[in-house]
Amino acid sequence: MGQAVKRGFKYRFYPTPEQAKLLHRTFGCVRLVWNMALAERIRRYKDEGLNTSYVDTARWLTEWKQDPELGFLREVSNVPLQQTLRAQQNAFTAFFAGRARYPRFKSKRKSRKSATFASNAFTFTGGALKLAKTTEPLAVVWHRPLPEGAQPSTVTVSQDAAGRWFVSVLVEDTITPLAPMDAMVGVDVGLENLVTLSTGEKVTNPWHERACRRKLARAQKALSRKAKGSANLAKAQLRVARIHARIADRRRDHLHKVTTRLVRENQALAIEDLTVRNMLNNHCLARAISDAAWSQLRSMLEYKTGWYGRQLLLVDRWFPSSKLCSTPGCSHINNTMPLNVRSWRCPLCGTLHDRDVNAATNILAAGLADR
Ligand SMILES: [Zn+2]
Structure with missing residues (x-):
């Protein structure tokens, strides 16, 4: 059917x-x-x-x-x-x-x-x-x-x-919808890795993206040195646009593969419900790219979960996913969690957490709690 x-x-x-x-x-x-x-x-x-x-x-x-x-x-x-x-x-x-x-x-x-x-x-x-x-x-x-x-x-x-x-x-x-199954996963979209799963798995950005971004930075620098209205300016603009396009194409292909796999392998998927408004004022390049990836990931997960009879759980964006200890029974919340902290030990229960896996685990728990 x-x-x-x-x-x-x-x-x-x-x-x-x-x-x-x-x-x-x-x-x-x-x-x-x-x-x-x-x-x-x-x-x-x-x-x-x-x-x-x-x-x-x-x-x-x-x-x-x-x-x-x-x-x-x-x-x-x-x-x-x-x-x-x-x-x-x-x-x-x-x-x-x-x-x-x-x-x-x-x-x-x-x-x-x-x-x-x-x-x-x-x-x-x-x-x-x-x-x-x-x-x-x-x-x-x-x-x-x-x-x-x-x-x-x-x-x-x-x-x-x-x-x-x-x-x-x-x-x-x-x-054709997929047969129902029990597996569920929390998904954290990050700067360091494209996505981190509550299972502990990390999906990295495609390897070529880093190289492309270096090329992009060089092309942008060259562009900024060109005189207004010159023929070289137009050429430099085209070069920057081509690199941008290549990065975007590859990222989309990669996200398609990742989201199809996640939807096939899980009955329910939880992600954070970021809004467009929160993302508008980001001037940091890495953050902007990560936000763009998040928007694409979310829309792909939305329609693919719909297609295949899976469930997408959206977690309130104010939920402190990275500050909260995910160990069952412990609910310690750190006051701060700077971006450079990749792992931390919970002062209450002593568990050593990977920052992103901990966040993904919390996202899954919060998604299931609201269901
Ligand atoms: Zn703890």
Whole structure:
């Protein structure tokens, strides 16, 4: 017995000059529509005290397209423009629910270049994917096949800062839940190790990440020495972006492997419930990378536990997981636990603790207690 789920598959592709031109124009229109809608929402709220719905913004879009000065909006597919308004609506919903920060304006240089096409704006026949208003199918590198007979529901085209083109295909897939089991695990996400488990196991960052980060530091240093507006500056920026992209790709692959294994091997998994808001003001690079890993880990665990009939237990973020002694019967809490302390002996019961294993053990116990 299987369960129908939406799954994303991401592939690289190589656009023809015609496609690249149209997609660049589409990205520009998506960004403009997002920014105009956001500005109008803010103005409306300030001047008239009105809240805005998706339907309102879709109506504005229809009006903007009639404006002769914005005639170029009619040259691209309308669907990605509507999709970005939907995404903005979702961003506001997430903000009001306290799950995300206030939606921001998209800048030309810094924001993600992407456009989402719903099923009425592309065709997928005989393995060929063709977007609205283009004549040729995309030259996609199908490095792994889509599920048998899958019909894509949306397709998102993007270009990263390193200049690489990607297409993410969302399809309905059928997943069979795993047989229930007894094993449970607490997971601590850390700076030193990617994750530490309550079983005592430590999963390290992929070995190449360290080397990549050194390369990144060198490239960033080189970038900071380049003069504004010079050709070398653009080259140095591209180099930094490429290294960033490589680190992110490898980390995602690694996290996929780790989370799939954890979900297969455990019925319940406990992690700390960090929020986006707590993570925003981190200027320390290592901490920022660890937070990014944590966000990805959490979202992967959320959907994978859902797919396979497992349980994800979220532990209150104020729980003192690293300061509390995890020995059963002892509940000594240390006043402080500086980051450089890797192991400590409990003054009350005398147990020698590994910092991260102790934290993971506490996270598991707290998760099970709340269940
Ligand atoms: Zn103790």
